[in-house]
Amino acid sequence: MTRITLLIVSTLLLAGCANKEEIDLEQTELQFYESAQSSLRSGNYESAITRLQQLEARFPFGRYAEQAQLEIIYAYYRSNQAESARSAADRFIRLHPQHPNVDYAYYLKGMASFEQDQNFLERFLPLDPATRDLGASRESFNDFTHLVRRFPDSKYAPDAQKRMLYLKNLMARHEIKVAQYYIRREAYVAAANRGRYVFERFQGTPAVSDALAVMVEAYYLMDMPDLANETLMVLVQNFPNHPSLNSRGEFRRQFNNNNQDRSWLSIITFGLVG
Numbered sequence: 001m002t003r004i005t006l007l008i009v010s011t012l013l014l015a016g017c018a019n020k021e022e023i024d025l026e027q028t029e030l031q032f033y034e035s036a037q038s039s040l041r042s043g044n045y046e047s048a049i050t051r052l053q054q055l056e057a058r059f060p061f062g063r064y065a066e067q068a069q070l071e072i073i074y075a076y077y078r079s080n081q082a083e084s085a086r087s088a089a090d091r092f093i094r095l096h097p098q099h100p101n102v103d104y105a106y107y108l109k110g111m112a113s114f115e116q117d118q119n120f121l122e123r124f125l126p127l128d129p130a131t132r133d134l135g136a137s138r139e140s141f142n143d144f145t146h147l148v149r150r151f152p153d154s155k156y157a158p159d160a161q162k163r164m165l166y167l168k169n170l171m172a173r174h175e176i177k178v179a180q181y182y183i184r185r186e187a188y189v190a191a192a193n194r195g196r197y198v199f200e201r202f203q204g205t206p207a208v209s210d211a212l213a214v215m216v217e218a219y220y221l222m223d224m225p226d227l228a229n230e231t232l233m234v235l236v237q238n239f240p241n242h243p244s245l246n247s248r249g250e251f252r253r254q255f256n257n258n259n260q261d262r263s264w265l266s267i268i269t270f271g272l273v274g
Helices: 003-042 045-058 065-078 082-095 102-114 135-150 157-184 188-201 207-221 225-238 264-268
Strands: none
Touching (some): 003 065, 045 065, 082 102, 102 157, 157 188, 157 207, 188 207
């Protein structure tokens, strides 16, 4: 066999081995992906997360790498790992800002925070969500806001808008709860400020009428009748059937100032000093 023939045969053998290796790698990558898909379909999200992580680690530039990064967000979300889901979503958005499904990453990020507060006890006890810390709800509202603004035609936008409405009402009601707590603690300035914040920032929510009532109450308790009467006029004109008003449109006080000589130091420190 001549030297040229040996060279040709060697080249053909090497090419055949390379092609076989590429085919094996493609089959292995496909097996990882199909295994992850099987775990997702069966609801075994921990297994799906493991397989998706392995897929991306072994084939970072493979044909399923981007899809694995997107689907692991969903797997984290469904396995109640909100922080991991949000981190995975942020990573996908950063790496693939022009991806055709990046709106889905924004949506899942918002959903992860939206359901973060749904812990075990809340499924069985009648807890008012407005009385809890709403950090996750605010994050969710911001995430859905980004989705709706950037992708108004996204198929996820209508659902995001509905959840935003719920979250807006929830946050407004939370502010009213805090304001009422401040009144009970005789921190009337803080209560009035909370009421004004709701009136200015949460127009269109049912809590606006309660915000006006809180402001009227706080102004009366601070012996500021002019501000109280001005706010009461707004309440009567816009919400004449509010529970704080009687049939003649007069304000029914819910709290009494038991200490008329209470110092301003007590007021500005929320009743903790003075």
